[in-house]
Amino acid sequence: MEILLFLITIVVLLSTIVWIIFSLYTVIIGDLLGAPYVSSSRDAVKQMIAVARLQQGEMVMDLGSGDGKILLEAAKLGCHAVGLEINPFLVWYSRRRAKKLGLQKLVKVYCRNFNKYSLKEADVVFIYLWPKTNKILRNKLESELKNGARVISNAFPIEGWIPAENPLRQSANVGKIFLYYKT
Numbered sequence: 001m002e003i004l005l006f007l008i009t010i011v012v013l014l015s016t017i018v019w020i021i022f023s024l025y026t027v028i029i030g031d032l033l034g035a036p037y038v039s040s041s042r043d044a045v046k047q048m049i050a051v052a053r054l055q056q057g058e059m060v061m062d063l064g065s066g067d068g069k070i071l072l073e074a075a076k077l078g079c080h081a082v083g084l085e086i087n088p089f090l091v092w093y094s095r096r097r098a099k100k101l102g103l104q105k106l107v108k109v110y111c112r113n114f115n116k117y118s119l120k121e122a123d124v125v126f127i128y129l130w131p132k133t134n135k136i137l138r139n140k141l142e143s144e145l146k147n148g149a150r151v152i153s154n155a156f157p158i159e160g161w162i163p164a165e166n167p168l169r170q171s172a173n174v175g176k177i178f179l180y181y182k183t
């Protein structure tokens, strides 16, 4: 009986520690480095993918890839998809989902700060970050992306850039989606 109580206490303690670390990454660390973890809605992902007009074989990057849902949709279309995500729990979860769907050869998720990762290989970049983060990221996008690369931003514009089309908003569930071409 005592051993059982001891084991239950250990399990509860470990779960609490994991939950605290997860929350710390999800809310505080994510927020400080770019944006907290809020997954794009299913409708928004659909629209972002449609707006990107992805071609098989293209290199797609999601800066702050969250649970990896954009990466998986891109890979289903035959794209190479790279996710940069600071939250190790979300990195683990996205890799697991990619493996489950048999997409692990096309989907790579790195537990890295996207500010320290080169974007020069990207044909398409997805972002869903705070406006202030987009503003800081702009220099990096301008200096590293190849000409013609597309940048699709969920919800927030990139200050100083002019979207290629009017920001899309086709359903009540979806905020604005901004498409830019690197020139």
Ligand SMILES: C[S@@+](CC[C@H](N)C(=O)[O-])C[C@H]1O[C@@H](n2cnc3c(N)ncnc32)[C@H](O)[C@@H]1O
Residues within 6 Å of the ligand: 025, 026, 029, 030, 031, 033, 034, 035, 036, 037, 038, 039, 040, 041, 062, 063, 064, 065, 066, 067, 068, 069, 070, 084, 085, 086, 087, 090, 112, 113, 114, 115, 127, 128, 129, 154
């Ligand atoms: C609003 S969520 C977007 C998730 C996903 N892109 C989507 O649209 O569903 C932003 C994500 O960026 C991650 N993040 C924030 N700053 C980051 C940084 N500097 N490097 C890597 N990931 C970052 C957060 O942990 C969070 O998961």
